Amino acid sequence: MQFNKAKKGISYIDKLVTLEILPIKLKVQRHKFDLYRSITHSGFEFEDDDILVISSKYCSISEGSMLELDDVKPGSKARAIQTRYHINERIAEIILREADYVFKGVPGFLLSVKDGILAPNAGIDKSNVPYGQVVLYPNRPFETADKLRRQFLVHKSINVGVVVADSRLMPGRVGTVGIAIACSGLEPIEDLRGAKDLFGNVLKVSFKAVADSLATMAVAAMGEANESMPAIVLRGVLVTPTDRKLSWQEMAVDPELDLYFRGFKD
Numbered sequence: 277m278q279f280n281k282a283k284k285g286i287s288y289i290d291k292l293v294t295l296e297i298l299p300i301k302l303k304v305q306r307h308k309f310d311l312y313r314s315i316t317h318s319g320f321e322f323e324d325d326d327i328l329v330i331s332s333k334y335c336s337i338s339e340g341s342m343l344e345l346d347d348v349k350p351g352s353k354a355r356a357i358q359t360r361y362h363i364n365e366r367i368a369e370i371i372l373r374e375a376d377y378v379f380k381g382v383p384g385f386l387l388s389v390k391d392g393i394l395a396p397n398a399g400i401d402k403s404n405v406p407y408g409q410v411v412l413y414p415n416r417p418f419e420t421a422d423k424l425r426r427q428f429l430v431h432k433s434i435n436v437g438v439v440v441a442d443s444r445l446m447p448g449r450v451g452t453v454g455i456a457i458a459c460s461g462l463e464p465i466e467d468l469r470g471a472k473d474l475f476g477n478v479l480k481v482s483f484k485a486v487a488d489s490l491a492t493m494a495v496a497a498m499g500e501a502n503e504s505m506p507a508i509v510l511r512g513v514l515v516t517p518t519d520r521k522l523s524w525q526e527m528a529v530d531p532e533l534d535l536y537f538r539g540f541k542d
Contacts, residue, residue: 296509296512297493297508298509302505304504305337307337307340309337310338311339312428314338325437326509327462328424329490330507331442331506335420337405337411341411341412342411345409346366350366354366354368357386361381361385390413391528398413417457418458418460418523420440424436437460438459439456439459439491440456441454453495454493458522458524463515463517465485465487468482485527490513493510
C-alpha cells in the first residue's frame with residue numbers, strides 16, 4: 277500500500293482500489309457568478325462517477341450570500357453580545373439572524389447551530405473575502421448540489437456526485453477538518469448496525485459519515501489560505517449512489533441525543 281504522486285493530484289494505491297484526489301484551481305471570485313461555468317471552464321476533464329467536492333464559501337459567493345458589514349444595523353441583543361463576548365456588534369447581529377440557536381459564548385465567538393451543524397458564529401467567515409465583507413453559508417446548499425449534478429448530466433452526459441464542504445474545528449483537537457454542508461447523488465450516511473467486526477462482534481450503534489469523510493479528504497487538499505483551489509475531484513471512491521432528495525436532517529443528531537452535548541449539559 278502506498279501513496280503515489282499523480283499528474284494532477286495524489287493517488288492512493290493498493291491491490292483493490294486507486295483513489296485519486298485531484299484539485300482544481302479556479303479564478304478568485306468577488307461577486308455573484310455562474311458556479312457550473314466556473315468549474316467546467318477550468319479545463320479539468322471530468323469522468324463518470326467522479327465526486328466533486330466544492331467549498332461552501334465558493335458556493336456562497338456564487339449566489340451572492342455576502343454582506344457588507346457597514347450595511348448591518350445591530351440591535352440591542354447584538355450590542356449586549358459585543359460587551360460580554362468582545363464580538364463586533366455587526367457580526368453579532370448577523371449571527372443572531374443566521375443561527376438556528378445559540379448555546380453560549382466565549383470571547384470572540386458564539387457557539388451556535390446552523391442547519392444541524394455545530395458552528396462557531398453560525399459559519400460566518402471573514403477570510404478569503406474582500407475587506408469589510410462577511411460570507412454566510414449558502415442559502416440552499418442541497419439545491420445547489422442538486423443543480424450542479426443535473427448540469428453535468430444535461431451538458432456532459434456524465435454522473436457526478438457533489439459534496440458542498442466547509443472546514444470545522446473538532447472539539448479537543450488542534451486544527452480543522454472537513455464537514456459536508458450538503459451533498460447530491462450519494463448516500464451521506466452508511467448504516468453499519470448489524471454488521472460484524474473482525475472478531476465477530478455485532479455493531480450496535482455504528483454509522484459511517486460518508487459525506488463528512490469525503491469533505492475531510494477534499495478540505496485537506498483545498499488548503500485554508502491563498503491556494504485558490506475551492507474544488508476537488510475524488511476519483512475511484514466507492515459510495516452508494518442515490519437519486520433521493522437529501523436534506524441536512526439526515527446527517528445531523530438532535531442536541532438532546534448527541535453524545536457530547538449530553539455529556540456537558542449539566
